[in-house]
Amino acid sequence: MNQFARITAIEYELPEKTLSNDELARDFPEWNVEKIFSKTGINVRHIVAADECASDLAFRACEKLLNSGVVERSDIDFIMLCTQSPDYFLPATACILQDRLKLSTQCGAFDYNQGCSGFIYGLGLAKGLIETGQAKNILLVTAETYSKYINPADKSVRTLFGDAAAATLVQATEDGPYIDRFRYGTDGAGAKNLIVPIGGSRHPSTLNQEPDLYTDDSGNTRSDADLYMNGSEIFEFSMTRIPQLFFSIFDQDFTLDQVDLFAFHQANKFMLDSLRRRIKLPVDKFIAEFEHCGNTVSSSIPIALKKSLEKGVLVEGKTVVGVGFGVGYSWAGCVIKW
Structure with missing residues (x-):
């Protein structure tokens, strides 16, 4: 019987530390709070701590999803992680995340570096894995800490980017297609x-x-x-x-x-x-x-x-x-x- 890929749950995680427009206006006096908001539409960005990495945000987002009861941890058979700020050059951060989440060792895991289009690419990959019978319950994880790459004196990017992670559950269903x-x-x-x-x-x-x-x-x-x-x-x-x-x-x-x-x-x-x-x-x-x-x-x-x-x-x-x-x-x- 054919199976189709479907999004069944999403959770996300934002770091505790924030960067407000008031703080940015103090650093860049030529831009007041109103100007920053009118240009960006952003009031607050969340910024990771110095000892916090993309995998930490990813772990917490995944734990929210897994603890919600929508899927059994033991049923996750694939995890893919989109990040441009991995913990290490190697190994893949997805492998580290698999261990931290205590997922099965029969679970596939890989990183891919795609940035702003990465979620849609990930859905396409998940669809391919599920609809060819290679997986049934996929954690599609996106996690980024661009703040680690941003110079505090560069308002062109500091006013825009915030750190975050999201965990999306893509599951097999007999109805479809959903994506x-x-x-x-x-x-x-x-x-x-x-x-x-x-x-x-x-x-x-x-x-x-x-x-x-x-x-x-x-x-x-x-x-x-x-x-x-x-x-x-x-x-x-x-x-x-x-x-x-x-x-x-x-x-x-x-x-x-x-x-x-x-x-x-x-x-x-x-x-x-x-x-x-x-x-x-x-x-x-x-x-x-x-x-x-x-x-x-x-x-x-x-x-x-x-x-x-x-x-x-x-x-x-x-x-x-x-x-x-x-x-x-x-x-x-x-x-x-x-």
Whole structure:
């Protein structure tokens, strides 16, 4: 009998420490609280402690889900972890997470590094594993601690990004399909526009040697060991590629009026408002859930879905179009039936 992949539960975890607009305004006097909020739509970001890693957030998000009773711990047969801030270069953080969660040693586990499109990519991977009979109960985990890559003197990224993890349970069902119509895109020519230049094998860090700091024309200070974002190029990419991806999901068998909600990567207010207007989507169907957590990279869509569930906006029977986009450049979209 055929089996189909379906999302059955989502939980998320935010660090205890926060970074408010008041604190940012003190560090960047040229930007007051109102200006920061008007540009970003964000009031608060959550930031990990110095000794806290992505796996710690991932562990707590997974424990929330497993302790909810929605699935037996012993039934999890695969865990995949999307992160660009792993605990180590090797081994895979997913393997460490499997042990911490006390999952079966017959459980598959791997990391993948995909960033803002990572949740949609993960759903596609989960669908493939389940619908080819390789797994039945998958923990799709997204966890990011971009704050560890951000220079405190760089307001271009410090005002946007927050740390978070989400755990999504994808299970086999005989009904379906519940996740479908996947579309993907990649343009590695944009890699340089959202990058941490130093730290990998191409440009290794030098032990006990701090890289030089520099200040750009906008007054943002960073080194090549810090996160760099070319905001104007990222915006141009998003305005060009994402509408094309979005409309490719639809045809005569699946039309725009069949969609109840749109869950885009929760980048920031300016980006999402611009995309919504360009694609001509109604405000009341467009999920915006980043005011109290910021841009949480691969966790932004599952957090937005969970918040929509908690508010009663997303209920059983609703149809959602999810779209992720960003670092890479990488982008992806799909249809999720709840």
